[in-house]
Amino acid sequence: MRSTHSYGRSSTRTNGRPCLPAGGLRRDRMEIRKGIAVSPGVAIAPAIVLDSEQFRITRRSIEPGEVEAELARFRGAVDRALAEVRELRQRVTRDIGDKLGAIFEVQDRLLTDPGVTQEICEIIQREHYAPEYAASTILRGYARKFLNLPNRYMAERVTDVYDVEKRLLRNLIGARRESLGTLTEPVVIVAHDLTPSQTASLDRTKILGFATDLGGRTSHTTIIARAMGIPAVVGLKTITADISGGDSLIIDGNRGLVVINPDEPAVARFREAQRRFGLMEKELGDLRDLPAVTLDGHEVKLWGNIEFPHDVSTCLARGANGIGLYRTEFLYLDRDQDPTEEEHFQAYAEAIGLLKGQPLTIRTCDLGADKFTHLSGDYDERNPFLGCRSIRFSLQHIGLFKTQLRAILRASALGPTRIMFPLITNLKELRQAKMLLNDVREDLEDEDVRFDADMQVGIMIEVPSAAIMARHFARECDFFSIGTNDLVQYTLAVDRSNERVASLYTPGHPAVLRLIRTVVEAAKEAGIGVAVCGEMAGEPNYTPVLLGLGVDGFSVSPATLPEIKKVIRSATMDQAREICDKVFRFDSDREVDAYLSEISRRLLPEMFA
Ligand code: PEP
Ligand code: MG
Numbered sequence: 001m002r003s004t005h006s007y008g009r010s011s012t013r014t015n016g017r018p019c020l021p022a023g024g025l026r027r028d029r030m031e032i033r034k035g036i037a038v039s040p041g042v043a044i045a046p047a048i049v050l051d052s053e054q055f056r057i058t059r060r061s062i063e064p065g066e067v068e069a070e071l072a073r074f075r076g077a078v079d080r081a082l083a084e085v086r087e088l089r090q091r092v093t094r095d096i097g098d099k100l101g102a103i104f105e106v107q108d109r110l111l112t113d114p115g116v117t118q119e120i121c122e123i124i125q126r127e128h129y130a131p132e133y134a135a136s137t138i139l140r141g142y143a144r145k146f147l148n149l150p151n152r153y154m155a156e157r158v159t160d161v162y163d164v165e166k167r168l169l170r171n172l173i174g175a176r177r178e179s180l181g182t183l184t185e186p187v188v189i190v191a192h193d194l195t196p197s198q199t200a201s202l203d204r205t206k207i208l209g210f211a212t213d214l215g216g217r218t219s220h221t222t223i224i225a226r227a228m229g230i231p232a233v234v235g236l237k238t239i240t241a242d243i244s245g246g247d248s249l250i251i252d253g254n255r256g257l258v259v260i261n262p263d264e265p266a267v268a269r270f271r272e273a274q275r276r277f278g279l280m281e282k283e284l285g286d287l288r289d290l291p292a293v294t295l296d297g298h299e300v301k302l303w304g305n306i307e308f309p310h311d312v313s314t315c316l317a318r319g320a321n322g323i324g325l326y327r328t329e330f331l332y333l334d335r336d337q338d339p340t341e342e343e344h345f346q347a348y349a350e351a352i353g354l355l356k357g358q359p360l361t362i363r364t365c366d367l368g369a370d371k372f373t374h375l376s377g378d379y380d381e382r383n384p385f386l387g388c389r390s391i392r393f394s395l396q397h398i399g400l401f402k403t404q405l406r407a408i409l410r411a412s413a414l415g416p417t418r419i420m421f422p423l424i425t426n427l428k429e430l431r432q433a434k435m436l437l438n439d440v441r442e443d444l445e446d447e448d449v450r451f452d453a454d455m456q457v458g459i460m461i462e463v464p465s466a467a468i469m470a471r472h473f474a475r476e477c478d479f480f481s482i483g484t485n486d487l488v489q490y491t492l493a494v495d496r497s498n499e500r501v502a503s504l505y506t507p508g509h510p511a512v513l514r515l516i517r518t519v520v521e522a523a524k525e526a527g528i529g530v531a532v533c534g535e536m537a538g539e540p541n542y543t544p545v546l547l548g549l550g551v552d553g554f555s556v557s558p559a560t561l562p563e564i565k566k567v568i569r570s571a572t573m574d575q576a577r578e579i580c581d582k583v584f585r586f587d588s589d590r591e592v593d594a595y596l597s598e599i600s601r602r603l604l605p606e607m608f609a
Contacts, residue, residue, distance in 0.1 A: 458477050
């Protein structure tokens with residue numbers, strides 16, 4: 001979520017004196033850039049700008065008599081590059097888990113694919129070009145193919161191709177690997193892009209954070225950064241051009257901000273945010289096993305949002321008592337075929353096993369719009385966010401949908417499992433989805449396959465039509481989960497990923513709050529559960545108002561779990577209701593957000609200085 005913040009939006013400029021100790025070229029003015037927050041935490045340090053490690057490859061020819069020796073040199077480079085990739089994969093698997101280690105599979109495949117190496121060898125043999133030129137030409141051809149794919153997940157794999165190219169060239173040319181190993185002082189890194197290998201090799205004690213021009217939430221680089229706990233902001237477009245080595249920098253991986261040459265008040269403010277984050281990390285041990293209960297004993301569910309089954313462990317370690325949103329579309333990441341029923345099942349079974357009796361809420365695939373499967377390439381939509389995404393996509397691909405439903409039902413026999421359908425906009429969709437679920441149930445019964453016949457079926461409330469009609473939906477499902485990321489986007493007509501309208505995007509808008517109230521009231525009336533699983537649930541400023549509205553579950557990203565638990569534990573329900581009443585008297589998001597910031601400071605002065 002692009003939250004509001006008191007210190008301005010992208011490109012906000014404030015006069016002030018940069019105050020962090022650092023050399024290099026200086027500007028007089030603080031500048032703030034907004035990018036995509038991909039790994040939480042706040043880093044404050046001088047920047048180093050990584051050069052893009054461009055090798056100058058000329059179209060060098062070789063003599064016919066040199067061909068054999070050059071082929072041998074190329075094959076040696078491939079072997080060494082492959083050994084490096086495998087070693088890196090082993091290290092990442094050991095340090096941060098096998099799913100992340102598997103990210104290097106793409107590179108392994110490129111280096112071992114006989115077709116790819118054959119193409120390179122042919123150019124060396126037939127055209128008599130040097131291996132450097134041959135390898136670079138062929139691999140860049142592959143990169144172009146990736147880049148041209150309309151499927152964004154696949155297009156982001158282009159960094160893996162560049163990674164392999166650089167690795168091969170380094171091994172051919174014998175250039176030294178990146179010099180980050182020689183750092184003596186903590187720094188933050190600014191780069192056009194970081195390859196997954198570079199990220200996995202970062203020394204966490206010296207590299208406090210990174211910011212890049214390119215990158216998205218789902219790139220391998222950012223997935224690795226998250227797992228390593230390195231604060232990161234990506235997608236900043238021109239950050240390498242805006243910064244000189246030695247500039248002071250703040251990287252706020254919680255809000256997606258980069259502050260260049262911050263003035264003293266900004267440094268103080270971000271140190272404060274950093275302190276709060278650190279405080280929560282320290283308090284984590286104490287907080288983890290405490291219930292998410294208000295001062296007067298009202299308990300709510302505090303769950304984690306996950307993208308991969310192994311994220312369950314992080315959520316539990318940070319005090320979650322279940323998973324309120326498993327974004328299963330990540331099963332489609334990096335593949336050119338749909339996952340099989342068995343692959344779905346294995347992923348759910350892994351999550352359920354790790355949860356040891358705590359509930360798992362599986363959201364059926366939310367594909368389309370910004371989340372692609374290889375099938376998405378077949379469609380070209382002018383307005384993908386208003387197009388065939390999410391449940392609409394599932395209902396148009398019944399085979400794919402039923403495969404997932406079968407796997408979810410089978411997994412439900414292993415532990416408490418709930419299913420929810422995303423982006424429901426009308427009752428017909430819910431009924432169709434439930435009908436397909438029933439068909440699958442009957443098939444499983446016929447086959448004598450076990451499943452939980454009482455598995456709860458819920459829907460996400462992510463569009464105004466569903467919120468307004470919540471009373472009707474509540475009669476036909478077991479729970480609601482409010483997806484505020486989309487609800488805000490569709491209510492305010494603000495693209496959640498468009499930087500130019502980011503200042504308009506806030507859950508504090510009275511229209512959004514009113515829709516949430518309608519949904520909660522409908523759920524209460526029908527006696528069904530209602531949680532919030534969008535980023536709003538992980539913003540401590542909104543916790544009292546959601547509590548006051550009567551939300552009974554918060555499902556948040558693992559980074560924010562302790563903070564939210566702490567806020568829940570700091571208020572009574574009477575206070576929360578009072579805050580809520582007051583909030584509904586305001587008619588602008590500015591007033592709402594200013595008031596809620598003030599409340600946070602009052603409730604927890606040590607946290608919100
Ligand atoms: C939401 O829209 O709030 C939500 C949780 O779903 P996603 O962010 O995956 O679209
Ligand atoms: Mg959504």
